[in-house]
Amino acid sequence: MNDSNITDHTVYVGVDLHKRYSTVVKKDHQGKLLERRRVAHDVPEQLARFVQSLDANCRVAIEATGNWYHFYETVESSGARVVLCHPLKTRAIASARIMTDEISADVLADLLRADLLPRAYIPDRKTRDLRELLRYRAALVAMTTQVRCRLRAVLAKDGLDCPYTDILSHASRQFLATAPLRDSYRLEVDGFIQIGRHLVAETERIQALIDQQVQLNEQARLLDTIPGVGPYTALLILAEIGDINRFPTAGHLASYAGLVPSVHSSGGHTRLGHITKQGSKWLRWVLVECWWKLINKSLRFRRYYERISHRHGSKAARVAVARKLVHVIYRMLKERVPFCENGAVPVSS
Numbered sequence: 001m002n003d004s005n006i007t008d009h010t011v012y013v014g015v016d017l018h019k020r021y022s023t024v025v026k027k028d029h030q031g032k033l034l035e036r037r038r039v040a041h042d043v044p045e046q047l048a049r050f051v052q053s054l055d056a057n058c059r060v061a062i063e064a065t066g067n068w069y070h071f072y073e074t075v076e077s078s079g080a081r082v083v084l085c086h087p088l089k090t091r092a093i094a095s096a097r098i099m100t101d102e103i104s105a106d107v108l109a110d111l112l113r114a115d116l117l118p119r120a121y122i123p124d125r126k127t128r129d130l131r132e133l134l135r136y137r138a139a140l141v142a143m144t145t146q147v148r149c150r151l152r153a154v155l156a157k158d159g160l161d162c163p164y165t166d167i168l169s170h171a172s173r174q175f176l177a178t179a180p181l182r183d184s185y186r187l188e189v190d191g192f193i194q195i196g197r198h199l200v201a202e203t204e205r206i207q208a209l210i211d212q213q214v215q216l217n218e219q220a221r222l223l224d225t226i227p228g229v230g231p232y233t234a235l236l237i238l239a240e241i242g243d244i245n246r247f248p249t250a251g252h253l254a255s256y257a258g259l260v261p262s263v264h265s266s267g268g269h270t271r272l273g274h275i276t277k278q279g280s281k282w283l284r285w286v287l288v289e290c291w292w293k294l295i296n297k298s299l300r301f302r303r304y305y306e307r308i309s310h311r312h313g314s315k316a317a318r319v320a321v322a323r324k325l326v327h328v329i330y331r332m333l334k335e336r337v338p339f340c341e342n343g344a345v346p347v348s349s
Contacts, residue, residue, distance in 0.1 A: 008029045009029070009057055010028075010029055010057050010058070010059060011026055011027070011028060011034065011057055011058045011059070012026070012027045012028075012029075012058075012059050012061070012109045012110075012112045012113040013025070013026050013027075013054070013058055013059065013060040013061065013080075013109060013112075014027075014061050014104075014105040014106060014107065014108030014109030014110070014111075014112065015060060015061065015062045015063075015071070015075075015105060015108065016063070016101045016102075016104040016105040016108065017062055017063055017065050017067065017068060017071055018101075019041070019067055020040065020041055020042060021038055021039060021040045021041055022038070022039045022041065022071065023036075023037075023038050023039075023101035023102055023104070023105045024036070024037050024038070024039055024050065024105060025102065025105040025106045025108075025109045026109070027109045027110070027113060029113070031110065031113060036102060036105075037050070038101075041071070047074065051074055051075060051077065051078045052078070054075065054078040054079070054080040055078065055079055055080065056079045056080065056081075057080075058078075058080035058081070059080065059081050059083065059112055060075055060080050060081070060082045060083065061083045061085055061108040061109065061111065061112040061117055062075070062082060062083070062084055062085065062108075063084075063085055063087045063108070064084050064085065064086060064087055064120040065087065068084065069128070072084065072122075073125075083112060083117055083119055084119065084120045084122050085108065085111075085117045085118055085119060085120060086118040086119065086120045121242060121246065123239075123242045127239055127242055130213065130235070130239045131239045131240070131282075133206065133209065133210065133213075134210065134232070134235060134236045134239055135282065136206060137203060137206045137207065137210065137232065138236075138282075140199055140202055140203045140206065141203060143199055144168070144196060144199040144200060144203065147168070147192050147195055147196040147199060148166075148167050148168060148196065150188075150192050151167050151168075151176075151189060151192045151193070151196070152167060154185050154188045154189055154192070155176075155179070155181075155185075155189070157185060158181050158182060158185045160179055160180075160181070162175060162176065163175070167196075168193070168196040168197065168200055173193055173197075176189055176193060207232065210231060210232055210235055211231050213235055214231040214234060214235055217235065217238065218336075219238055219333055219336075220234040220235050220238055221234075222234075222332055222333070222336065222337070222338055222339075223237055223238065223329065223332065223333075225338040225339040226290075226294075226325075226328065226329075226332075226339040227293065227294055227297030227298040227301075227339070227341075228290050228292075228293025228294040228296070228297050228298070229290060229293075229294075233286055233289075233290060236282065236283075236286050237283065237286060237287070237329060240280045240282050240283035240286070241253065241256075241283065241329075241333075244330065244333040244334060245334075247330065249330075250326060250327040250330035250331070253326050253329075253330050254323050254326045254327070255276070255278075255279065256279040256280060256283070257279055257280060257283045257284045257287060257322075257326060258275060258276050258277040258278045258279040258280070258281070258284045259275055259284060259287065259319060259322055259323045259326060260275060260276060260323070261274065261275055261276070262274060262275070262276050275319060284322070287322040287325055287326060288318060288319065288322045290321075290322065290325060291305070291318045291321045291322060294321060294325065295321065298341060299341065300341060301321060301324070301325075304320070304321065304324060305317045305318075305320070305321050308320045308321075
């Protein structure tokens with residue numbers, strides 16, 4: 001664990017985390033079982049008693065499941081050192097035919113005690129809060145898109161089509177207000193317009209907060225110099241990467257984004273498959289989303305896209321552009337230089 005504070009009195013705690021409860025196993029330095037209990041999350045007294053039983057001598061292992069945030073932050077407040085482990089890699093190490101909650105917690109405690117636990121990266125509280133803000137905006141945009149699609153679908157049922165590109169614009173709303181619709185369709189259209197207006201207003205409010213964050217962030221302003229990368233995209237990339245110095249090479253960053261090909265090797269033959277899609281799905285999503293603006297605003301990226309597309313098709317070329325963008329971003333953040341089309345941060349061609 002590389003922790004100088006580990007002593008013979010250190011207690012190792014494995015937590016099998018679920019939505020409504022957790023199974024907890026405590027062991028001493030020699031592996032002797034000290035306690036096994038179930039902690040109900042909907043009973044505050046049980047969670048409070050568990051946290052009070054921890055101190056600075058405790059090391060706690062939790063799997064990075066979808067609901068780890070609250071439990072992690074609550075346990076962290078006790079002064080214990082909390083280790084967030086990688087679920088997929090943990091299963092690879094501790095696979096078994098029989099796996100119960102108690103066995104899972106027991107295995108986590110033993111792996112933690114033996115310093116064999118594959119750790120997941122935990123950004124600081126400020127970065128976690130920033131991620132929530134950016135993902136909230138992404139959710140708002142997705143819901144607004146759904147509302148726009150539903151509006152057009154309802155109009156199509158009544159044989160109508162909106163002549164405006166943005167169906168939630170002021171001009172479009174005026175058109176829809178006087179459109180000859182059946183009562184049932186009118187009810188839907190008016191409701192979706194009202195929902196859409198609220199979503200657009202909320203998205204604009206959140207975007208203003210994001211713009212303020214970008215102005216205060218030197219690295220975000222650097223990434224904003226990349227063609228096709230705006231304030232939101234720049235900040236989302238930074239929030240998902242975290243500390244760039246934790247990646248020794250650009251290839252490691254590309255692997256974290258899940259943009260590297262899977263490798264199948266057997267009998268002296270090596271075959272590259274589809275990208276792994278492991279790591280940060282948000283980082284992979286935003287990098288791939290950049291491809292269209294990037295190839296239209298950067299000549300070198302466009303030439304790179306055309307060359308890959310000619311050989312392997314458009315879909316593979318989009319991923320290749322995203323992977324190349326990772327290398328550019330890595331060098332920009334490491335060397336603290338803005339994007340330059342002609343060579344300060346060159347794109348391989």
